Amino acid sequence: MKKVFEIALGIVTSVGGFLEIGSIATAAQAGADFSFQLIWAILLGGLCIIFLVEQAGRFSAVSGRTIPDAIRERFGFNYFAFLYIVLALVTLLVLAAEIGGVCIALELATGIHFQWWTIPAAFLIWLVMWKGTFGVIEKGVSLLGLVTLCFVVGAYVIHPPEAQVLRGALPSLPQHNSVHYWFVAVSILGASISPYLFFFYSSGAIEDEWNEGYVGVNRIIATGGMTFGSVISISVLILAAMIFAPQGVKLEHYTQLPQLLVPVFGYRGYWLLVASVGISCLGAALEITLEIAYFTAQGFGWNWSENQRPRDEARFAAAYTLTIILAALITITGIDPLTITIFSMALTAATLPVSIVPFLFLMNDYSYVRVYRNGWFSNAVVVAIISIAFVLAVVSIPLQIFGGS
Amino acid sequence: MNLVRDCLDKQIDDRNKRRMGRVDGIVLEVEPGRPPRVAYVELGVKTLMMRLSSRLGNAIGHFMDSRRIESAPYRIPWGKIKVGLNEVRADVEAEQTPALEWELWLRKKVIGRIPGA
Numbered sequence: 001m002k003k004v005f006e007i008a009l010g011i012v013t014s015v016g017g018f019l020e021i022g023s024i025a026t027a028a029q030a031g032a033d034f035s036f037q038l039i040w041a042i043l044l045g046g047l048c049i050i051f052l053v054e055q056a057g058r059f060s061a062v063s064g065r066t067i068p069d070a071i072r073e074r075f076g077f078n079y080f081a082f083l084y085i086v087l088a089l090v091t092l093l094v095l096a097a098e099i100g101g102v103c104i105a106l107e108l109a110t111g112i113h114f115q116w117w118t119i120p121a122a123f124l125i126w127l128v129m130w131k132g133t134f135g136v137i138e139k140g141v142s143l144l145g146l147v148t149l150c151f152v153v154g155a156y157v158i159h160p161p162e163a164q165v166l167r168g169a170l171p172s173l174p175q176h177n178s179v180h181y182w183f184v185a186v187s188i189l190g191a192s193i194s195p196y197l198f199f200f201y202s203s204g205a206i207e208d209e210w211n212e213g214y215v216g217v218n219r220i221i222a223t224g225g226m227t228f229g230s231v232i233s234i235s236v237l238i239l240a241a242m243i244f245a246p247q248g249v250k251l252e253h254y255t256q257l258p259q260l261l262v263p264v265f266g267y268r269g270y271w272l273l274v275a276s277v278g279i280s281c282l283g284a285a286l287e288i289t290l291e292i293a294y295f296t297a298q299g300f301g302w303n304w305s306e307n308q309r310p311r312d313e314a315r316f317a318a319a320y321t322l323t324i325i326l327a328a329l330i331t332i333t334g335i336d337p338l339t340i341t342i343f344s345m346a347l348t349a350a351t352l353p354v355s356i357v358p359f360l361f362l363m364n365d366y367s368y369v370r371v372y373r374n375g376w377f378s379n380a381v382v383v384a385i386i387s388i389a390f391v392l393a394v395v396s397i398p399l400q401i402f403g404g405s
Numbered sequence: 406m407n408l409v410r411d412c413l414d415k416q417i418d419d420r421n422k423r424r425m426g427r428v429d430g431i432v433l434e435v436e437p438g439r440p441p442r443v444a445y446v447e448l449g450v451k452t453l454m455m456r457l458s459s460r461l462g463n464a465i466g467h468f469m470d471s472r473r474i475e476s477a478p479y480r481i482p483w484g485k486i487k488v489g490l491n492e493v494r495a496d497v498e499a500e501q502t503p504a505l506e507w508e509l510w511l512r513k514k515v516i517g518r519i520p521g522a
Contacts, residue, residue, distance in 0.1 A: 009440060064491070065491075069416065072414050073414050073415055073416075076413070076414055076456075077414060077429070077453055077456050077457075078456060078457060080414075081453075081457060128520075129520060130519075130521060223515065299425055300416060300426065300427060301416050301426040301427035301509070302424060302426070302508070303423070304424075305426045309515050309522065310519070310521075310522045311512050311516055311522040313508075313516045314508050314509075314511035314512040314515070314516040314517070315507060315508050315511055317511075317522070318511050318515065318516060394494050
């Protein structure tokens with residue numbers, strides 16, 4: 001009975017914690033610019049993250065290790081340092097985007113420009129980290145994130161044309177603006193397959209003291225949580241395709257987002273969107289901050305746990321404090337949060353092989369996962385999807401930045 | 406034992422299972438006519454940077470010295486080291502060693518002074 005409860009709670013928190021500013025922005029942009037045509041990208045990213053999250057949980061439950069811990073051990077300090085620098089830079093940008101998302105929600109709620117909210121939002125994130133436990137971050141904020149289910153309700157109520165939705169589930173070539181099409185597809189893949197998500201999940205498995213007995217529980221939570229999470233992203237795309245695309249509206253600023261829900265829910269839709277963006281970005285910001293601190297502490301062998309008092313793990317507390325300050329400095333410059341979000345998601349896709357290839361080696365190493373090693377199918381699916389994401393990213397990012405068609 | 410596989414980069418804990426850091430380096434002593442002998446394990450920023458590049462390691466060392474920060478890595482004699490299946494244990498008290506110098510400094514001077522720490 002305890003495990004049934006854990007599975008239910010795990011799925012619910014995964015669903016509540018799935019959506020973040022990257023998923024919202026990339027799905028909304030895809031729907032606005034290409035109608036239903038990019039649903040396949042969300043499905044592909046969702047499939048990959050199901051496999052990766054399941055593997056991350058299985059790895060930690062069986063080996064008793066987190067992924068950064070094992071990467072340092074197995075691949076040595078030089079590779080760890082390279083991975084750390086790449087991930088830290090990209091993840092700081094993603095964190096800046098999430099802090100920007102919290103600030104945009106506050107701007108929508110108060111009318112005060114988002115830049116003014118950077119310091120209060122950063123302080124709020126730090127305060128939750130300082131006072132909260134892992135359970136508060138993992139379960140509390142994620143449960144509040146269930147408000148994002150309003151997108152699913154909205155997508156159902158608006159009655160999208162089923163044939164077009166199904167057609168969008170299959171990859172197709174763009175009829176116009178092909179560079180932008182592939183760039184948005186890459187950004188969607190980057191938003192879905194975020195390394196911080198499965199690294200965080202791996203650390204969470206250790207915080208929650210999982211062991212081999214949790215392999216089955218982990219499989220159900222990872223599959224259920226990530227599947228339902230992807231459904232929310234698809235719902236955002238459907239709403240944008242039904243509301244923005246017919247009017248030729250391009251998503252150029254976050255202040256346009258309330259238009260996704262207002263036509264469906266009326267005035268309440270405005271506040272549902274504010275709550276969805278604010279809570280989901282707050283949750284993601286907490287998870288990303290924690291993940292950077294985990295990664296640092298685990299890689300260097302420091303004491304780490306969000307359940308301990310800050311003074312008992314001063315370097316870990318200093319790591320997350322510094323992380324929040326650095327990300328807030330990016331946000332406070334006033335660079336358009338939408339631009340930061342889209343580019344940080346595309347960069348995430350471009351750097352996926354750096355973090356996922358060594359992880360796949362670990363998942364096939366008998367000394368860590370013994371009989372729970374990956375099968376050929378799991379390896380093939382993940383390798384194929386990250387290869388597609390990497391190639392598309394390497395080709396489309398320069399073209400999007402420097403122009404081309 | 407394979408030193409690189411079983412010892413280098415492993416988590417190292419003290420005798421009370423307190424995390425101290427990782428095995429950043431291993432020091433071998435070579436005497437003429439004798440096989441090499443493992444003398445110490447090392448923990449420290451300079452050792453890590455030397456692994457990336459000797460120039461970088463020396464530059465970091467000079468920088469730390471110029472700021473009067475101890476740049477020499479902390480060495481634990483091999484006799485105090487036990488290498489287990491997944492961990493390395495040192496027969497020392499972590500808080501009494503330079504391995505936790507930064508942790509204790511941060512606790513005392515920064516983190517510990519913030520309300521709620």
